[in-house]
Amino acid sequence: MTISSENRVSGPYPCNGSQTVFAFNFKVFKKADVRVVRAIDGVETDLVLDTDFTVTLNADQDVSPGGSITTLTAYATGVTVTITSQVAYTQPTDMKLAGGYYLSAINDALDRLAMQVLQLKSAMDRAVTLPISGLGGLDPTSLVFGVDGSGEPILRLVSDINLDTLTLTPFAATLLDDANAATARSTLGLGTAATANVGTGANQLVQLDGSGKLPALDASQLVGIETQSLADYIGLRFYTTGSDTGVYIYIDQLLLRDTSGNVVLKQNLTLGVDLTALGVNGLDSGSNTANTNYMVYAIYNPTTDTVAALASTNSSNPIMPSGYTYKSRLGWVRSSSGASPAARYLYAIFKINRDVFFRVVAGTISAALPKLSSGTQGNPTTGPTFVPITSVMIPETAAEVEFLAYNGGGAILMSTEGAGGVVNSTTNPSELSFTSTNTECRSVVLPNRVIPAGFSGQWYYAASSATAGLYLKGYRDSI
Template identity: 30%
Template sequence: SDLNSVPTARTNLGLGTAALLDVGTSATNIVQLDALAKLPAVDGSQLTNISATDNTKLAILNNLSDLNNVATARTNLGLGTAAVLDTGTGANNIVQLDGTSKLPAVDGSQLTNVTGTDNTKLAILNNLSDLNSAPTARTNLGLGTAAVLDVGTSANNIVQLDGTGKLPAVDGSQLTNLPGGTSSALPIMVLKSNAADASFGPTVGSLIVPWNLETYKDTGFSHSNTTNTSRAIVDNDGTYLIQGRLRVFNSVNQRAQPIVNILKNGVLLQGALDSSYIRNASGASDYWTLNFTYEPIKLLANDYIEVELDLDIGSTSTFNSSVLKAAESSLSIINLQGTKGDTGAQGPGGTDSNAVHVNVANEIAQITAKSSPHDDDVLIIEDSQDSNNKKSITVGDLPNYRASSALTATTLTIDVGLYTQFSLRNISDATVTIDAPNDGGSALTPNHDAQKLTIRLRDNGTSRALVWNAIFRSIGVTIPTSTTALKTIYVGCIYNGAAAKWDVVAVAEES
């Protein structure tokens, strides 16, 4: 310790700087090999140019990626399956308590044996039944009084529009200020004539009544006093009422029966309209008057209506013709203002409890039944050939016994989907071919088996040839091949579905 200079003494002893350091594995220590002549466990990360030559050892730089079996290594370390999971609140995460030692916000619906002890909170399982005040809660949510009502059509229900955006069938009798039609007069056209008396009957044919005077013609109607004067034309789609008065004089014949046909666009609308026949000739009762009203019908713009007069006579006298007293006759058409398929310009339907409503069950069954239907009874139908628009039809016009007629034809093709009787009333063609009947333009199918058809034929005073399609087959009778002058012939047929034939089973001729 009495050395004049310790560093000089170390130098004189040949000692280096290491002479001042301790051996060990701490900072600034000198590394001393262990008893096995190996380096102790010290950080060798700063060593360079070292090559691992012992493949039985893990390389430091590989961060355990060179483990032979990772799963076995975890087991040897005593780690469980949670060691490979992440903490978080997602699927398969380990739940870690938050900074306040509470569970984070996770779904606890599968927990069992959990008892809620915080009465300041709502229990999930109670579904809000433990609210302190349900009305206050609704107010806080901004809900109105409707929130506690049900939708439906019963008392106190909320009305919900149906799948088509329409109101359901509910009582609207208390509604006010509904838009409705006015009570203005209905448009009308009244036609008359100052033409000379015109004849009609078997010897001269039927008469399409001419009209050359317009008593009234409101907007919505068209008519000419010079061209096609017989035509009363409507300008708009709508529902129309047809009325008229016809006066007929008969100076020669007895028991003459005038017949009135209403034509739409030249086609017969229905069977003939008539009243009592003219019983006497040249007497006080030799005038015949018919005041008629045809049921309301739907017409399209530019449809026209005509009136046809003909004569149906008895069998005991010779008949020539009758005379229309044109100046004493008239035709009127009233526009009821409803358009095709709607409820009319007077506004929607009312609250009639006896009405038939859409999609309301068991209404018809509760209506008073009629045990003996009459031909004039009216039914409501949905027309399958016109987009199922609602229309009316009389019982007498149902297919089971519906008739139509024409004056003459070179070829007669009867639509048995519409008519069960068809008449040619005044045949003037030399030959009439009775073609195969059809059903709405389609050939008959076995579904029409046993359907009946009556054909009535009468010439205009000259015998006419009759040619029958091969579908008509005689059964015990002779099918007529010609008419007898001014004699009516009836031919009765039944459709045989198995044979695909119209079997002619009855033929009768006026005596």
């Protein structure tokens, strides 16, 4: 047949909350050639075949082109439905040399071509086009887009528009003749509200500096928040080797504070401390002393924007190098009993965030876990009788401590308060209680019940075997 109409659009149909069937009268070849567009408040959405709508085609598209669509939802008043075609821009007809000659195939191929052209024409009719003779040297920026009285899109020169004939509300006229932004804000009733109040004080917006970094903040302005409760670090890893005096530090994200409560945030840090050095990346004072616990800090110089490390015997107030005014505690390390500062290697540990693990490194001062007790201690089977256990390897900031007990084929008890019953008691069991004729190792985690200024945490232990042993596996730091 011929395509006798240029129209490829049916609608838009106004919906009423009940109608779901809408007709169209243009030829298509298959259901997938039908496109349905729903508009709500000017926002268009393509509906999906067999999900949002179904299609019923007239049996003979040549005699009676078109059919109807049925939406699966009855759209409310104010919604419109428009039907058009989306015939693919392909040419599927294949005429073979010396093959059969079918008029219907030729007609369909020509009809398809006409449909494709009319689809493009429909789109072009809704587009803004330039004059056929071009712009004639006009600057494109001197043109404005508009719609004429018939709703057709038009282009006009700015110079051809008489602004005096524009119809404006009194309010719009007052706004448009404002000479500057401050006056316009006043007309809109905004005053200074639309101007960002940037700074680091109370009721101000914090703005990144020219290098994309946060400025120093006074954390006391965070009303109602205990700033020291904020996590100082995320992704902290540091370790010592057992064979040198160095601490090797890696941090994903770190908060550092000065004495006024100002905070800076630093990321992706690689730091190091050597206890044979003095000052930045070394000790804050003195020299590496035997059998001493050192707090490791990250420190920050705001003038040079430099992050470094520092070690100190002071657990909260190190002597800060010149220019460094911000600090953050990272954790403890302990020196050994070497003959000289350079030989006083640090016991091997590995810290992941708040968890500290004592390492076992062959051929170093950390060839075994720290041993807290050996042999028979107290009496785990009668009484029981406990002996107190302390360790200078456990810092004052430890919240929990993990022990490893070896029974040597006998009985073991371990208690925080030393008030547990005998081994395997069913009425008053200790935190760790076991006995076996076989040699076994078992772990137990106990709270650090004494946290004074110093390293004097205390627990209670009993062992029946002469070959029993108690070792320190690690601890959870509270900083």
